[in-house]
Amino acid sequence: GENVEQHPSTLSVQEGDSAVIKCTYSDSASNYFPWYKQELGKGPQLIIDIRSNVGEKKDQRIAVTLNKTAKHFSLHITETQPEDSAVYFCAASNWNSGGSNYKLTFGKGTLLTVNP
Amino acid sequence: GAVVSQHPSRVICKSGTSVKIECRSLDFQATTMFWYRQFPKQSLMLMATSNEGSKATYEQGVEKDKFLINHASLTLSTLTVTSAHPEDSSFYICSARRIWETQYFGPGTRLLVL
Numbered sequence: 379g380e381n382v383e384q385h386p387s388t389l390s391v392q393e394g395d396s397a398v399i400k401c402t403y404s405d406s407a408s409n410y411f412p413w414y415k416q417e418l419g420k421g422p423q424l425i426i427d428i429r430s431n432v433g434e435k436k437d438q439r440i441a442v443t444l445n446k447t448a449k450h451f452s453l454h455i456t457e458t459q460p461e462d463s464a465v466y467f468c469a470a471s472n473w474n475s476g477g478s479n480y481k482l483t484f485g486k487g488t489l490l491t492v493n494p
Numbered sequence: 495g496a497v498v499s500q501h502p503s504r505v506i507c508k509s510g511t512s513v514k515i516e517c518r519s520l521d522f523q524a525t526t527m528f529w530y531r532q533f534p535k536q537s538l539m540l541m542a543t544s545n546e547g548s549k550a551t552y553e554q555g556v557e558k559d560k561f562l563i564n565h566a567s568l569t570l571s572t573l574t575v576t577s578a579h580p581e582d583s584s585f586y587i588c589s590a591r592r593i594w595e596t597q598y599f600g601p602g603t604r605l606l607v608l
Contacts, residue, residue: 412596421500421587421599422538467537473594480526482597486537 380405382470384485392493397458399488401468402450410473411451412482413442416465425466426453429473458492465489496522498590500600507578508608515573515603517588523568524590528597529561532585544571578607 381404391397403411409430414422428435428442428451435442439458444451455462469482497520507513517527526545530538542558544550544565552558560582562574571590575582583606589599 410596414599419602419604421498421602424596424598427596480591481528481540481543484537 380408380470380483382468382483382485384468384488386488387486388489388491390491390493391458393458393460395458397453397455397462397490397492399453399466399468399490400450401452401470401485402448403470403483404449405470405472406449407472408470408483410471411442411444412469413440413453414467414469416467416487418464422467455490458490460492460494463490463492496520496590496592496598498588498598498600500586500588500603502603503601504604504606506606506608509579510577512574512576513578513605515575515586515588515605517571517573517590517600519569519590519598522590522592524571525568525593526591527565527571528589528591529563529571529573530587530589532587532602534585538587541573575605578605580607583607 384401412427415425416422426440426442428444439456441454465487467487468485471482499518501516529541532538541556542550542552544563546565546568550563565571585602587602589597591597
């Protein structure tokens with residue numbers, strides 16, 4: 379099955395700096411890679427996702443890059459703000475799997491702290 | 495994005511009792527719903543996947559007789575923790591998805607078994 383590794387486990391940056399979180403996956407059949415932000419005591423919130431037919435996607439201060447050959451993808455947050463502080467999870471799945479065969483495999487998460 | 499709700503947001507129960515958690519997709523019909531469990535400072539662990547009108551598919555190691563899942567309609571799935579014990583205390587999160595679309599998560603339910 380799929381295995382997703384996420385690094386670093388914790389990341390502390392100063393407000394205004396950039397933050398980068400990296401993930402690797404093992405299953406070459408995976409073709410969908412979402413990123414979730416989870417605040418304390420809340421459910422994960424989708425912040426950006428990318429499919430394997432593109433190498434980069436950007437949404438304001440957030441961007442994701444994908445290297446299919448190396449099987450890794452990264453989340454980039456620019457101009458970080460204190461409200462970006464949360465746990466971020468990467469995940470991988472095979473979008474083409476239907477029904478009960480479709481599932482997300484999550485990384486272990488990165489605790490991002492943005493210091494004012 | 496799509497909205498998924500859970501009820502209750504937190505529940506405290508006595509050991510040996512059963513607890514039901516509801517998950518609803520509010521503005522879309524979900525072909526598939528998922529139930530996760532999350533311990534403090536850990537990642538999400540998938541417990542089971544359910545499709546409307548079908549039996550749930552449980553992940554290895556998850557007791558289907560203890561965690562009963564019902565997906566009665568395209569907008570509602572329920573998780574019942576039967577004969578709950580303190581080790582069942584956790585954060586339970588559901589998610590919902592339309593086929594060929596992404597997965598949206600609920601706000602979670604904090605279960606504490608005394």
